[in-house]
Amino acid sequence: MTETELSQERREIIRDLEVPESFDADAEIGRRAAFLAERLTTTGARALVLGISGGVDSLTAGRLCRLAVDRAREAGHTAEYVAMRLPYGAQKDEEDAARAVEFTSPDRCLTVDVRAATDAMAASLTESGMVYADAAAEDFVVGNIKARQRMIAQYAVSGGLRGLVVGTDHAAEAVTGFFTKYGDGGADLVPLTGLTKRRVRAVAARLGAPDDLVRKVPTADLETLTPQKPDEEALGLTYDQIDDFLEGLPVSDQVARTLVDRYRLTAHKRALPTAP
Ligand SMILES: Nc1ncnc2c1ncn2[C@@H]1O[C@H](COP(=O)(O)OP(=O)(O)OC[C@H]2O[C@@H]([n+]3cccc(C(=O)O)c3)[C@H](O)[C@@H]2O)[C@@H](O)[C@H]1O
Numbered sequence: 008m009t010e011t012e013l014s015q016e017r018r019e020i021i022r023d024l025e026v027p028e029s030f031d032a033d034a035e036i037g038r039r040a041a042f043l044a045e046r047l048t049t050t051g052a053r054a055l056v057l058g059i060s061g062g063v064d065s066l067t068a069g070r071l072c073r074l075a076v077d078r079a080r081e082a083g084h085t086a087e088y089v090a091m092r093l094p095y096g097a098q099k100d101e102e103d104a105a106r107a108v109e110f111t112s113p114d115r116c117l118t119v120d121v122r123a124a125t126d127a128m129a130a131s132l133t134e135s136g137m138v139y140a141d142a143a144a145e146d147f148v149v150g151n152i153k154a155r156q157r158m159i160a161q162y163a164v165s166g167g168l169r170g171l172v173v174g175t176d177h178a179a180e181a182v183t184g185f186f187t188k189y190g191d192g193g194a195d196l197v198p199l200t201g202l203t204k205r206r207v208r209a210v211a212a213r214l215g216a217p218d219d220l221v222r223k224v225p226t227a228d229l230e231t232l233t234p235q236k237p238d239e240e241a242l243g244l245t246y247d248q249i250d251d252f253l254e255g256l257p258v259s260d261q262v263a264r265t266l267v268d269r270y271r272l273t274a275h276k277r278a279l280p281t282a283p
Pocket residue numbers: 151154180184185186187188189190191226227228229238241275281
């Protein structure tokens with residue numbers, strides 16, 4: 008890829024992922040809360056359902072759900088914001104998760120431990136004769152089962168309450184495809200679309216979130232063998248590098264090429280299933 012092709016492709020990615028040049032936290036909060044409220048009133052849905060992990064993305068999306076439900080109610084609509092705690096057994100940062108739930112102020116919070124379902128599926132797969140390359144490969148696959156069990160739990164609640172499932176994907180995850188296909192990637196509404204990680208943090212700070220949660224080290228926390236593994240370690244890139252790339256700020260050629268490659272390789276995760 009020539010320099011010109013690289014910068015052209017970068018511009019296209021920024022456009023496709025809807026990353027605006029300028030950013031104003033107040034404007035983003037207003038626009039995104041209004042979007043969620045409009046979805047509630049237009050679809051007639053009665054609930055916004057969201058998993059709260061203890062990380063900054065769900066904390067931010069949760070507070071936007073609170074604002075949106077309040078707005079929809081003011082317009083005469085009946086709706087609630089339902090938070091879900093979805094630990095796999097005992098979660099190491101449970102205290103952060105509890106504080107995050109409190110900050111987002113849900114109408115109710117349901118806790119569903121995804122461990123039994125995850126372990127049962129993993130055991131059935133092994134019984135079927137499925138063999139993994141090694142223990143780390145199995146752990147990685149089971150990590151994605153955890154994410155999909157969370158999706159199943161959220162859709163069960165959404166189905167029962169006539170709700171909509173809220174996802175937390177944003178531009179810095181979308182560009183790298185750093186989410187589980189049909190797991191945390193499975194949602195009805197994605198209010199953080201187009202935000203870089205630092206902009207998610209800026210929105211969270213503006214919403215008044217506790218500082219340590221705003222600055223918390225991001226983790227998918229899916230692998231049992233390496234709990235709380237920082238995303239940056241798994242990605243081999245820092246969020247600052249990813250954000251700089253998406254915000255059109257200076258990045259090394261190597262970072263730009265890595266991200267363009269990653270974006271191409273993960274195109275299937277941002278698209279509908281491929282058809283003939
Ligand atoms: N070219 C192609 N066209 C159509 N489909 C294609 C495909 N290549 C793979 N696939 C399918 O996609 C599957 C792989 O996708 P997937 O199952 O998602 O698995 P994969 O992308 O390998 O793993 C998910 C990654 O996202 C990270 N993650 C997950 C969840 C949350 C977070 C977080 O930040 O919190 C991060 C996780 O740590 C891991 O690194 C393949 O097994 C295959 O079925």
